[in-house]
Amino acid sequence: MTLGNLEAHGFLVYDVENLREHYAQTCRLWAERLHARFDEAVAEVGEPKARLWLLYLTGCSITFERASAQIFQTVATKRARGPSGLPPTRADLYR
Numbered sequence: 001m002t003l004g005n006l007e008a009h010g011f012l013v014y015d016v017e018n019l020r021e022h023y024a025q026t027c028r029l030w031a032e033r034l035h036a037r038f039d040e041a042v043a044e045v046g047e048p049k050a051r052l053w054l055l056y057l058t059g060c061s062i063t064f065e066r067a068s069a070q071i072f073q074t075v076a077t078k079r080a081r082g083p084s085g086l087p088p089t090r091a092d093l094y095r
Contacts, residue, residue: 006076014086015075023071024064031057 003013034041034054041050063069077084 003074006074010079011076012079012084013074013076014084015073015090017073017090019071019073020064020067020069024061027057027061027064031061 003016006013031054034050034057038050038054041053044050060069064071075086077086
């Protein structure tokens with residue numbers, strides 16, 4: 001949904017953050033951990049599914065690293081009178 005659509009449906013947008021670099025790192029770490037315990041994963045879900053997940057996580061990491069994909073976190077509330085109750089800064093969201 002676009003920011004304009006959110007606002008048109010009665011939401012107030014407070015913050016939009018691009019998480020591309022965070023997702024690149026997270027997917028890379030997940031792929032490395034899956035690779036390190038690949039035999040256990042195969043025993044749990046079978047080789048085709050384990051290989052598919054390894055390929056998916058590696059591909060996602062590369063895609064985010066190269067900025068071929070973006071992912072955004074949007075903080076919004078339903079429009080209402082008075083304070084929103086949200087923290088005043090982004091730093092407060094991550095405490």
